[in-house]
Amino acid sequence: MSDRLIIFDTTLRDGEQSPGASMTQEEKVRIARQLERLRVDVIEAGFPAASPGDFEAVSAVARTIKTSTVAALARATENDIRLAGEAVKGAASRRVHTFIATSPIHMEKKLRMQPAQVIEQAVKAVKWARQYSDDVEFSPEDAGRSEIDFLCRVLEAVIDAGAKTLNIPDTVGYSMPHQFGNLIRQLRERIPNADKVVFSVHCHNDLGLAVSNSLSAVLAGARQVECTINGLGERAGNASLEEIVMAVRTRQDVFECDTRIDTTQIVPASKLVSSITGFPVQPNKAIVGANAFAHESGIHQDGVLKSRETYEIMRAEDVGWGANKLVLGKHSGRNAFKSRLSELGIELPSEEAVNSAFARFKELADKKHEIFDEDLQALVSDEAVAHVQEHYKLISMRVHSETGERPHARVVISEEGSERHAESEGGGPVDASFRAIENMVSSGAELLLYSVNNITKGSDAQGEVTVRLAKGGRIVNGQGADTDIVVASAKAYISALNKLHSKLQRLNPQM
Numbered sequence: 001m002s003d004r005l006i007i008f009d010t011t012l013r014d015g016e017q018s019p020g021a022s023m024t025q026e027e028k029v030r031i032a033r034q035l036e037r038l039r040v041d042v043i044e045a046g047f048p049a050a051s052p053g054d055f056e057a058v059s060a061v062a063r064t065i066k067t068s069t070v071a072a073l074a075r076a077t078e079n080d081i082r083l084a085g086e087a088v089k090g091a092a093s094r095r096v097h098t099f100i101a102t103s104p105i106h107m108e109k110k111l112r113m114q115p116a117q118v119i120e121q122a123v124k125a126v127k128w129a130r131q132y133s134d135d136v137e138f139s140p141e142d143a144g145r146s147e148i149d150f151l152c153r154v155l156e157a158v159i160d161a162g163a164k165t166l167n168i169p170d171t172v173g174y175s176m177p178h179q180f181g182n183l184i185r186q187l188r189e190r191i192p193n194a195d196k197v198v199f200s201v202h203c204h205n206d207l208g209l210a211v212s213n214s215l216s217a218v219l220a221g222a223r224q225v226e227c228t229i230n231g232l233g234e235r236a237g238n239a240s241l242e243e244i245v246m247a248v249r250t251r252q253d254v255f256e257c258d259t260r261i262d263t264t265q266i267v268p269a270s271k272l273v274s275s276i277t278g279f280p281v282q283p284n285k286a287i288v289g290a291n292a293f294a295h296e297s298g299i300h301q302d303g304v305l306k307s308r309e310t311y312e313i314m315r316a317e318d319v320g321w322g323a324n325k326l327v328l329g330k331h332s333g334r335n336a337f338k339s340r341l342s343e344l345g346i347e348l349p350s351e352e353a354v355n356s357a358f359a360r361f362k363e364l365a366d367k368k369h370e371i372f373d374e375d376l377q378a379l380v381s382d383e384a385v386a387h388v389q390e391h392y393k394l395i396s397m398r399v400h401s402e403t404g405e406r407p408h409a410r411v412v413i414s415e416e417g418s419e420r421h422a423e424s425e426g427g428g429p430v431d432a433s434f435r436a437i438e439n440m441v442s443s444g445a446e447l448l449l450y451s452v453n454n455i456t457k458g459s460d461a462q463g464e465v466t467v468r469l470a471k472g473g474r475i476v477n478g479q480g481a482d483t484d485i486v487v488a489s490a491k492a493y494i495s496a497l498n499k500l501h502s503k504l505q506r507l508n509p510q511m
């Protein structure tokens with residue numbers, strides 16, 4: 001059996017299915033680049049049949065990524081598979097992933113199909129998918145609640161039809177680790193042609209067991225795990241990539257396989273996904289939580305000072321903590337700036353974009369003496385936002401806040417090039433600025449989330465704000481970064497308004 005564990009990241013597909021985590025094409029490409037730096041084997045970039053925007057985003061990821069395989073998801077229909085196949089056509093290495101449900105409840109209530117029809121459709125789907133790629137993955141949805149005899153029949157048939165990876169999902173997070181491991185062991189033993197495929201698992205976290213179930217499956221011979229950064233995903237999420245990778249890496253005495261992940265890229269990936277989706281990482285989250293390597297009790301601190309292995313089973317720097325080393329300062333030149341961006345794997349689309357990012361860097365360096373990698377990432381995110389069609393743009397703002405007084409904001413924006421301004425009071429300076437902006441744009445959007453994070457340490461750190469807005473069933477996240485968190489908040493609000501505007505405009509081009 002192979003000693004290589006394939007890491008299939010589905011942050012951009014299942015992760016994006018978390019309510020409120022939808023991403024723009026540019027954001028998906030940015031995350032995909034980071035996943036490539038992390039050296040994930042397969043990036044599932046989306047579900048092209050879901051919408052033309054999803055199709056475009058998957059195609060853009062496929063064109064960009066060079067060293068990871070890019071996969072697209074499709075239901076077991078000819079049209080879905082055609083769209084998935086076309087979306088990944090530009091990839092250096094591509095995969096089509098098709099699925100159909102196999103549990104009695106899904107077949108009867110959702111698909112309204114007989115088991116024999118499901119097998120027939122699964123076989124057709126794999127054959128259609130093979131027209132677009134030799135690398136085809138098949139998933140029997142809700143396998144965790146399917147009958148094993150039926151699963152064996154479906155899976156044997158799809159292997160004969162040309163599937164190369166069989167992914168066994170615990171779609172509703174119902175399995176227990178010993179049961180799920182046993183399921184994988186039995187499938188491998190009972191399916192006659194099982195040796196022709198890689199067994200994969202895809203576990204949801206409804207009972208908090210996604211990682212345990214996946215690891216139990218690895219012990220039973222699964223050699224691909226589907227997972228997401230920070231465990232993002234439908235409902236309670238998927239198995240978290242960082243936990244799977246570090247469990248296998250740290251316990252090489254238990255697992256007979258390892259991944260090719262560059263673990264030092266884990267924390268940067270976690271921060272990027274958290275900042276783009278606006279889903280904060282809980283401080284006590286394993287590996288990527290802010291407290292994951294912090295020792296509070298005196299006994300622990302004393303032990304770690306004497307010998308770090310007394311209380312530490314992993315090194316913080318091995319997963320990318322402490323990577324926020326000082327990189328540049330206000331005297332750094334354009335070349336140093338450009339070469340650090342390229343070391344970080346960031347490519348700006350043109351020399352003009354580099355110039356404008358460099359100008360922003362100089363402004364930032366004037367306010368903040370030490371510029372870290374994370375500051376550069378945030379600056380480039382702002383730059384990317386600036387290059388998206390900006391319907392609204394923040395020109396300037398003045399905010400007055402004083403103890404005992406109601407805060408007041410005056411905000412100047414431009415709307416398609418023409419300047420407008422408005423004022424408002426509010427419960428706090430951020431509230432006053434949002435109200436002033438709303439006085440001009442009257443979006444009527446509902447504010448679902450407002451979150452602020454410091455990008456690096458210190459009171460002169462940039463604040464990174466995420467604002468989530470909803471309107472007419474559309475949900476968008478806007479981001480903004482600045483050393484002044486009220487300005488960062490206004491930028492984030494305006495970035496969300498721009499995304500909402502472009503989504504609504506796609507639906508109604510007359511807008």
Ligand code: KIV
Binds near residue numbers: 204
């Ligand atoms: O949870 C699930 O079953 C899925 C499949 C499409 C793999 O996401």
Ligand code: ZN
Binds near residue numbers: 014169171202204234
């Ligand atoms: Zn899933």
